[in-house]
Amino acid sequence: MDSIHDMGGMQGFGPVPVDAEEVFAHDWQKRAFALTETLGWAVPYGSDEHRQEIERLAPAEYLNRDYFEKWALAAAALARGAGLVSADEVVTGRKSFDVDLAAHPRVSAADLLAASRAGAEMTFPDHPAEPCFAMGDTVRVMVHGPDGHTRAPRYLRGRLGRIERHLGAFQFADALAAGRGPDPQHCYTVIFDAAELWGQGSDTLCADLWEPYLEHP
Amino acid sequence: MDSIHDMGGMQGFGPVPVDAEEVFAHDWQKRAFALTETLGWAVPYGSDEHRQEIERLAPAEYLNRDYFEKWALAAAALARGAGLVSADEVVTGRKSFDVDLAAHPRVSAADLLAASRAGAEMTFPDHPAEPCFAMGDTVRVMVHGPDGHTRAPRYLRGRLGRIERHLGAFQFADALAAGRGPDPQHCYTVIFDAAELWGQGSDTLCADLWEPYLEHP
Amino acid sequence: MPHDTHDHDHDHDPLEQGAALRVRALEELMVAKGLVDPAAMDAIVEYYETETGPRNGAAVVARAWSDPDFKEWLLRDGSAAIASMGFTGFQGEYMRVVENTDTVHNIVVCTLCSCYPWPVLGLPPTWYKSPAYRARTVREPRVVLSEFGVELPKEMRVQVWDSTAEIRYLVLPQRPSDTEGETPEALAARVTRNGMIGTARV
Amino acid sequence: MPHDTHDHDHDHDPLEQGAALRVRALEELMVAKGLVDPAAMDAIVEYYETETGPRNGAAVVARAWSDPDFKEWLLRDGSAAIASMGFTGFQGEYMRVVENTDTVHNIVVCTLCSCYPWPVLGLPPTWYKSPAYRARTVREPRVVLSEFGVELPKEMRVQVWDSTAEIRYLVLPQRPSDTEGETPEALAARVTRNGMIGTARV
Numbered sequence: 001m002d003s004i005h006d007m008g009g010m011q012g013f014g015p016v017p018v019d020a021e022e023v024f025a026h027d028w029q030k031r032a033f034a035l036t037e038t039l040g041w042a043v044p045y046g047s048d049e050h051r052q053e054i055e056r057l058a059p060a061e062y063l064n065r066d067y068f069e070k071w072a073l074a075a076a077a078l079a080r081g082a083g084l085v086s087a088d089e090v091v092t093g094r095k096s097f098d099v100d101l102a103a104h105p106r107v108s109a110a111d112l113l114a115a116s117r118a119g120a121e122m123t124f125p126d127h128p129a130e131p132c133f134a135m136g137d138t139v140r141v142m143v144h145g146p147d148g149h150t151r152a153p154r155y156l157r158g159r160l161g162r163i164e165r166h167l168g169a170f171q172f173a174d175a176l177a178a179g180r181g182p183d184p185q186h187c188y189t190v191i192f193d194a195a196e197l198w199g200q201g202s203d204t205l206c207a208d209l210w211e212p213y214l215e216h217p
Numbered sequence: 218m219d220s221i222h223d224m225g226g227m228q229g230f231g232p233v234p235v236d237a238e239e240v241f242a243h244d245w246q247k248r249a250f251a252l253t254e255t256l257g258w259a260v261p262y263g264s265d266e267h268r269q270e271i272e273r274l275a276p277a278e279y280l281n282r283d284y285f286e287k288w289a290l291a292a293a294a295l296a297r298g299a300g301l302v303s304a305d306e307v308v309t310g311r312k313s314f315d316v317d318l319a320a321h322p323r324v325s326a327a328d329l330l331a332a333s334r335a336g337a338e339m340t341f342p343d344h345p346a347e348p349c350f351a352m353g354d355t356v357r358v359m360v361h362g363p364d365g366h367t368r369a370p371r372y373l374r375g376r377l378g379r380i381e382r383h384l385g386a387f388q389f390a391d392a393l394a395a396g397r398g399p400d401p402q403h404c405y406t407v408i409f410d411a412a413e414l415w416g417q418g419s420d421t422l423c424a425d426l427w428e429p430y431l432e433h434p
Numbered sequence: 435m436p437h438d439t440h441d442h443d444h445d446h447d448p449l450e451q452g453a454a455l456r457v458r459a460l461e462e463l464m465v466a467k468g469l470v471d472p473a474a475m476d477a478i479v480e481y482y483e484t485e486t487g488p489r490n491g492a493a494v495v496a497r498a499w500s501d502p503d504f505k506e507w508l509l510r511d512g513s514a515a516i517a518s519m520g521f522t523g524f525q526g527e528y529m530r531v532v533e534n535t536d537t538v539h540n541i542v543v544c545t546l547c548s549c550y551p552w553p554v555l556g557l558p559p560t561w562y563k564s565p566a567y568r569a570r571t572v573r574e575p576r577v578v579l580s581e582f583g584v585e586l587p588k589e590m591r592v593q594v595w596d597s598t599a600e601i602r603y604l605v606l607p608q609r610p611s612d613t614e615g616e617t618p619e620a621l622a623a624r625v626t627r628n629g630m631i632g633t634a635r636v
Numbered sequence: 637m638p639h640d641t642h643d644h645d646h647d648h649d650p651l652e653q654g655a656a657l658r659v660r661a662l663e664e665l666m667v668a669k670g671l672v673d674p675a676a677m678d679a680i681v682e683y684y685e686t687e688t689g690p691r692n693g694a695a696v697v698a699r700a701w702s703d704p705d706f707k708e709w710l711l712r713d714g715s716a717a718i719a720s721m722g723f724t725g726f727q728g729e730y731m732r733v734v735e736n737t738d739t740v741h742n743i744v745v746c747t748l749c750s751c752y753p754w755p756v757l758g759l760p761p762t763w764y765k766s767p768a769y770r771a772r773t774v775r776e777p778r779v780v781l782s783e784f785g786v787e788l789p790k791e792m793r794v795q796v797w798d799s800t801a802e803i804r805y806l807v808l809p810q811r812p813s814d815t816e817g818e819t820p821e822a823l824a825a826r827v828t829r830n831g832m833i834g835t836a837r838v
Contacts, residue, residue, distance in 0.1 A: 001228045001229060001231075002226065002227060002228045003227065003229025003794040004221075004229060004276075005748060005749065006747070006748060007747060007767055007770050007771040008747030008770065008771060008775070008798065009219065009371075009747075009771065009774055009775045010219060010220065010221070010276070010767075010771040011218045011219045011220050011362075011364070011772075011775075012218060012219075012220025012221060012272070012273070012274075012279075013275070013276060013766070013767040013768035013771050013772065014768055015768060015783055016763055016766060016768045016769045016772070016780055016783050016784070017351065017763050017766050018763055018783055018784050018835075019763075019766065020761065020762035020766070021761045021762070021763065021764055021829075022760045022761060023685075023758060023760070023761060023762075024721065024759075025762065026652070026656065028656040028659045028660060029289060029659075030653065030681045030685075031659055031660065031663050031677065031681075032385050032659045033680075033681065033684075033759070034676075034677035034678070034680050035662060035663050035666060035672065035677060036682065037677075037680050038672045038676045039666055039671060039672055040674065042671040042672065043671070049284070049746075051749050053289065054649065054749070055229070056229070057229075058229065058230070059227070059229050059230060059280055059565070060277065060280035062229075062766065063276055063277035063280065064277050064281070065655065065679055065796070066652065066655050067750070067762075067765050068659070069240050069655040069658065069659060072658070072659045072662050073658075073662075075662075076662050077710075078375065079666070084671060085665060085666075085668065085669065089665055090662070090665070091667050093660075093661025093662065093664055094665070094668075095665060095668040095669055097668070098669075098670075098748040099669055099671065101670050101671075103670060106671055106673050106676070107676055108670055108673060108675075108676060109675045109676040109678070109679035109680075110672065110695055111653045112676045112679060113679055113680070115726075116680065116683060116684075116725050116726050117661060117683075117724060117725045118724065118725065118734065119724055119725045119727075119728060119729040119755075120726065120727050120729060121729070122729060122730070122802050123730075130272050133758065142416055142800065143412075143414070143415060143416035144415060144416025144417055145228075145415070145416070147228070150656045151748060151800045151801055152800070153650050153747050153748055153798065153800060154226075154817045155747070155774060155775075157416075158376070159375070167667070167730075167801070167803060170801065170802050171802075173801070187801050189260070189732075189803070195360075196360070197360070197774075197775075197786070198360060198361060198362070198775055199359055199360035199361025199362070199374075200361055202793065203777060203778070203793055203795070204793060204794075204795050204796070205795070205797075205798060205802075206776055206795065206796070206797050206798070207797075207798040208798075208799070208800050208802070208803050209801065210801065210802035214246075215809045217748070222546060222547065223544030223545070223546060224545060224565055224568050224569040224597065225546070225568065225569060225572045225573070226545075226569065226573045227565075227569040227570055228569070228570075228573075229562070230565040230566040230569050230570065231566055232566060233561055233564060233566045233567045233570070233578055233581050233582070234560065234561050234564050234566065234582055235561055235581055235582050235633075236561075236562065237559065237560035237561045237564070238559045238560070239559060239560055240483075240556065240557045240558070241557075241558060242560065243450070243454065245453065245454040245457045245458060246457075247455055247479045247483075248458065248461050248475065248479075249457045250458070250479065250482075250557070251474075251475035251476070251477075251478050252460060252461050252470060252475060253462060253481045254475075254478050255470045255471065255474045255475050255478065256469060258471065259469040260469070268618070270545070270558070276767070277460075280565065282453065283450065283453050284548070284563050285457075286453040286456065286457060288520055289456070289457045289460050290456075290460075292460075293460050293464075296464070296469065298617075299465065299587050299605065301469060302464075302467065304486060306463055307460070307463070309459075310458075310460065310462055310463050311458025311463070311466075312463060312466040312467055315467075315468075316467055316468070316469065317607075318468045318469075322470060323468060323469055323470055323471050323474070324473060324474055325473075326471065326473045326474040326476070326477035326478075327475060329474045329478055329523050330477055330478070330481055332470055333478060333482075333524050334481075334522060334523045335483060335522065335523065336522055336523045336524050336525075336526060336527040336553075337524065337527060338527070339527060339528070339600050340528075368546060368598045368599055369598070370545050370546055371595065372545070372572060372573075372600060377552060384528075384599070386600060387599060387600050390599070391529075404599050404600070406490075406530075409441075411447050414572075414573075415573055417456075419591065419592060420575060420576070420591055420592040420593070420594065421592075421593050421594070422572055422593070422594040422595075422596060423593065423594070423596070424595075424596040424598045425598050425599035425600070425601050426598065426599065427599065
């Protein structure tokens with residue numbers, strides 16, 4: 001979905017707040033971060049579903065709400081979508097019904113730390129499909145922007161680039177966010193000339209794009 | 218400038234408020250409209266400068282402020298830019314200095330009505346330059362998005378269309394907003410296929426584009 | 435969902451009241467400065483509220499439905515034909531009238547601001563200025579039309595007009611089939627504002 | 637200008653306080669529901685605040701500056717080389733290290749959200765998540781760099797990396813010329829977070 005989160009190339013945001021170097025400006029932001037990280041185990045949800053939920057905010061809200069508040073709101077929305085909390089509970093903050101904790105076990109501190117340290121496996125080395133593109137191939141980014149979560153930014157749509165690297169087969173963000181499972185797809189680093197993207201300049205830009213985003217021009 | 222006002226093709230705004238049929242929902246909106254229309258004579262400013270001023274609002278403000286409040290704020294900003302009011306006056310609403318009204322005469326009701334009924338002349342029938350494009354020509358909309366006011370929307374940048382009609386030479390919005398005078402340019406209606414713009418569909422779209430926005434593909 | 439369980443903090447009365455106060459303060463300032471004549475403000479509001487509006491466009495449409503020569507002129511030179519009926523002025527200097535047919539449905543939008551043909555339709559309704567209408571009409575006109583209750587056959591092409599320069603667009607709807615012999619006045623009564631923007635069939 | 641004379645109504649404390657209250661209420665609800673263990677929340681905050689952060693990345697960079705074999709490995713297989721130093725985990729599973737040279741300067745952004753290599757840099761600073769940085773870095777990286785005080789010669793190419801999929805990027809700055817013989821520890825002290833994002837030279 002090409003909503004306000006897809007802001008690459010937009011103008012009008014003013015200077016970068018270069019002095020805002022803090023990670024957290026307020027303690028409640030730490031809680032929002034931690035809530036998002038922990039709740040993902042019980043619901044459960046992954047990064048792509050969580051990003052999608054943030055992207056569903058109305059554009060005015062997206063721009064006005066704090067980054068970490070959006071994280072927490074999206075986490076709560078996913079819990080609500082899973083039937084674990086009600087809209088009323090979210091508004092009041094008061095519990096009104098119990099959930100089946102055997103089906104939705106909370107994560108322990110030890111397990112959460114172990115997982116955070118280990119990371120996730122997102123590749124499929126045995127993916128049977130051959131990659132459609134080879135190093136140096138000229139590719140065009142699809143013009144079509146799907147209605148759901150996607151990771152092909154609008155500023156690249158329809159533009160020509162060159163395959164800079166084949167990254168292997170990765171779980172596919174669009175599919176995961178849509179609940180279609182990992183649906184592994186080859187992923188590539190694609191390099192674009194600034195002139196192709198913005199009509200001027202001699203710098204270059206790389207983005208990582210899954211195969212369904214790309215076509216032979 | 219490709220700020221939030223350039224929203225063609227953006228997703229995430231939800232359904233159209235089809236029942237919001239009123240022109241003015243509040244009396245103060247009428248005053249904001251009238252203030253914009255009258256103040257333009259004394260400052261003076263035209264539509265393009267006024268639009269540009271609205272477009273300079275931060276995106277979060279643009280989405281949150283009322284349509285007519287933005288009109289009035291932009292009008293006040295143009296008066297301030299002309300040195301006719303100070304920032305302090307705008308904040309307090311209280312006059313702190315006099316202006317040279319001979320150089321900035323207010324418009325009378327009669328003159329304003331006469332002008333509103335007559336309209337403006339925006340064409341240059343004697344423009345000496347030959348049009349660069351002819352009916353049916355395939356054209357590409359420039360990829361470059363200028364930093365100032367422009368009327369080539371981002372969703373058309375780099376896309377191929379066909380000249381549907383030559384409209385004649387018109388005052389050029391980009392130039393007027395930048396204070397460079399009317400700088401007449403040929404203007405065309407260009408027709409685009411939905412598939413070229415969005416990767417799907419068989420509908421069509423026309424936009425009116427000045428010659429500097431177009432190139433031979 | 436965050437966007438429906440947590441009310442948007444900024445759309446409530448306080449902001450609207452703040453806008454009202456700010457606009458009033460600006461008006462008072464500009465009047466005190468002598469830059470604006472309150473009588474001119476009153477006059478221009480009254481003008482757009484009473485002398486412009488969709489009934490002007492409806493009169494144009496009804497005449498085109500009744501008079502083939504006028505219709506031909508209207509489609510060939512909208513500015514002149516409309517001006518001949520006295521509908522002139524700001525945001526209507528360069529008019530193009532686009533005709534709905536059995537195979538084409540026209541719909542008008544302004545993605546960059548909210549350009550609209552003031553002399554024939556008055557000032558635009560709130561929905562025309564909404565981000566949703568401006569953003570979506572160019573990308574998914576059929577979905578937008580369905581929200582207005584308009585479902586078009588697949589074979590009919592939707593032609594979107596984005597008012598990006600100085601031309602303003604008026605849709606000439608198809609004359610309803612059950613109107614034979616009706617006077618231009620009766621015909622005009624059938625023409626809706628949305629019909630002349632393209633968000634309704636007539 | 638409207639945007640500086642009329643304060644933005646929504647950035648003030650009330651909204652931030654509202655956010656704090658809403659997040660607290662959500663935490664209490666989720667804890668009451670049994671879906672979240674407060675001890676796990678405490679642990680994960682402490683983990684990211686104490687065990688991740690730019691000093692991890694600085695250690696990687698300093699070692700690459702000191703050890704040509706490691707540098708070669710790091711540039712060839714960033715994930716493995718970095719993991720060998722113990723810096724693993726979420727948002728760092730697939731690492732690519734991109735080297736600044738006399739002719740190329742690298743800068744990293746995530747336009748769609750704020751993807752960032754947590755194990756080597758910790759969580760991102762506020763500016764990295766700002767709309768201005770996300771929107772502008774891909775379009776006018778040199779202007780963004782100049783706001784960070786970095787002016788690059790025209791002949792040097794700026795290479796922007798938009799983190800749109802699962803790869804996370806770390807910039808390997810050029811080793812300063814006055815550091816011959818310095819220990820890896822001393823070298824690491826010269827490496828800044830911004831230098832490893834690409835918004836500073838080291």
